[in-house]
Amino acid sequence: MVPALVAAVVLCVYVAFALREHQRFGTTGYDLGIFGQGVRAYAELRMPGSEIRTATAPPPGFSGDAYPLLGDHFHPVLALLAPLYLVAPHVETLLVAQAALVAGSAYVLARAAGRHLGKPWAALSLGLAYGFSWGLQELVAFDFHEVAFAVPVLALSCAAYLDGRWVAAAWWAAGLVLVKEDLGATAAVMGLLLLRHHRRAGLTLFAGAVAATGLITLVVIPALAPDGQYGYLTQQHSYGLLDGWAIKSHTLVGLLAVTAGLVLRSPLALLMLPTLVWRLTSPNPAYWDTGLHYSAVLMPLAFAALIDALRKDIRLPVVIPLAVMVLMLPAKPLGDLATPEFWRVGPREAAARAALERVPDGVGVAASNSLAPHLTDRTRTYLAVRRTFQEHPDIDWVAVDTRDPFPAGEAAAVVRWAEASGWSRVHAEGGVVVLRRQTDRP
Numbered sequence: 001m002v003p004a005l006v007a008a009v010v011l012c013v014y015v016a017f018a019l020r021e022h023q024r025f026g027t028t029g030y031d032l033g034i035f036g037q038g039v040r041a042y043a044e045l046r047m048p049g050s051e052i053r054t055a056t057a058p059p060p061g062f063s064g065d066a067y068p069l070l071g072d073h074f075h076p077v078l079a080l081l082a083p084l085y086l087v088a089p090h091v092e093t094l095l096v097a098q099a100a101l102v103a104g105s106a107y108v109l110a111r112a113a114g115r116h117l118g119k120p121w122a123a124l125s126l127g128l129a130y131g132f133s134w135g136l137q138e139l140v141a142f143d144f145h146e147v148a149f150a151v152p153v154l155a156l157s158c159a160a161y162l163d164g165r166w167v168a169a170a171w172w173a174a175g176l177v178l179v180k181e182d183l184g185a186t187a188a189v190m191g192l193l194l195l196r197h198h199r200r201a202g203l204t205l206f207a208g209a210v211a212a213t214g215l216i217t218l219v220v221i222p223a224l225a226p227d228g229q230y231g232y233l234t235q236q237h238s239y240g241l242l243d244g245w246a247i248k249s250h251t252l253v254g255l256l257a258v259t260a261g262l263v264l265r266s267p268l269a270l271l272m273l274p275t276l277v278w279r280l281t282s283p284n285p286a287y288w289d290t291g292l293h294y295s296a297v298l299m300p301l302a303f304a305a306l307i308d309a310l311r312k313d314i315r316l317p318v319v320i321p322l323a324v325m326v327l328m329l330p331a332k333p334l335g336d337l338a339t340p341e342f343w344r345v346g347p348r349e350a351a352a353r354a355a356l357e358r359v360p361d362g363v364g365v366a367a368s369n370s371l372a373p374h375l376t377d378r379t380r381t382y383l384a385v386r387r388t389f390q391e392h393p394d395i396d397w398v399a400v401d402t403r404d405p406f407p408a409g410e411a412a413a414v415v416r417w418a419e420a421s422g423w424s425r426v427h428a429e430g431g432v433v434v435l436r437r438q439t440d441r442p
Helices: 002-023 029-043 076-087 092-117 120-131 134-141 150-163 166-178 183-194 199-224 245-257 267-280 298-312 320-331 333-338 347-356 386-391 410-420
Strands: 364-367 380-383 397-401 424-429 432-436
Touching: 002 092, 002 120, 002 134, 002 333, 029 076, 029 092, 029 380, 076 092, 076 166, 092 120, 092 134, 092 150, 092 298, 120 298, 120 320, 134 298, 134 333, 150 166, 150 183, 150 267, 150 298, 166 183, 166 199, 183 199, 183 267, 245 267, 267 298, 320 333, 347 397, 347 424, 347 432, 386 410, 397 410, 410 432
Parallel strands: 364 380, 364 397
Antiparallel strands: 397 432, 424 432
């Protein structure tokens, strides 16, 4: 009863937050629009591709209409959303599905806490502390991502490990290779942990995860990528291993704080190492911070390790993680739920809604980052950058919020270029502009 209550609360809160954030144009083309286009392609029995992703991803000479998403990251698990999208063909379906996946993982870990700690209040406390942990809040706050599927899979694998169901733990962990290519390393570590309990399951999982990861990153993704490479192995940034530790340390401290430091008292904490290693050694500063969605996969691992530590010494303070979560709440995304501005329809939101009504269905449109996910379900949507018009001359509409910060300066520059090229302005309000080619194509 308690785990189901925890899951219901988490689901309702996250659905309310995600849908309202989308309504107020807090979601973006990068990444909700991209994933929306990918899931729409699956629903239409096409390989997943994204027109939006062509704005920044393709190598020189790429001339395709949509960037092949499996040549960027390996996430075939997204095909599971295709039936839901057929029933409800809207990007909001992805947001609700993500909230449901997180809520499902909260149910699994709350149930594990109640079973291993023997107290309903432990299930309630740890379930809520986990469900609203900062890593999961950041996942839901930043659009939609494939790692939402990893969260319940990791929870199920760790719960099976805590129960002593070694083969089940291995099977669940094996599914991670279908979620994202870097999670194969986490599955391999689970294989190593299982060696002392079930040698065959551990060896099979370790060897299979290593082989699958190598095959995916060295063969499958390059075969599907336009330039024949797995681009994340050669990211060009000017930072080194010793840079950014003022930021990196915040992530480590936040990870310890969410479990009151007890995560270190369980071997399950080792499962966090692959994700932490690639993030903290990456030259890309986007991976270092507590923001965005990159810490979501750490949350089920940390709380499973916490349950393991508490069952070994029940005298330890069970309520502290919940208290930490409550104290952090005002500074995290869900804190916006308590502010009147979050629910109020402001001038920018009203102007954006009015602008989108002027764009007809089925057309090719270049949209700025905040408007793009509102158009992908009914148009062929590209990101509004100047290079888009060179590579896709069949675009007849532009819809931009000139204040969109990404890509920097492009939204306003596109408006200036289009008007100088003879496009007509059909709507302009509060910095949101809609333009159309002056003459129709034959």
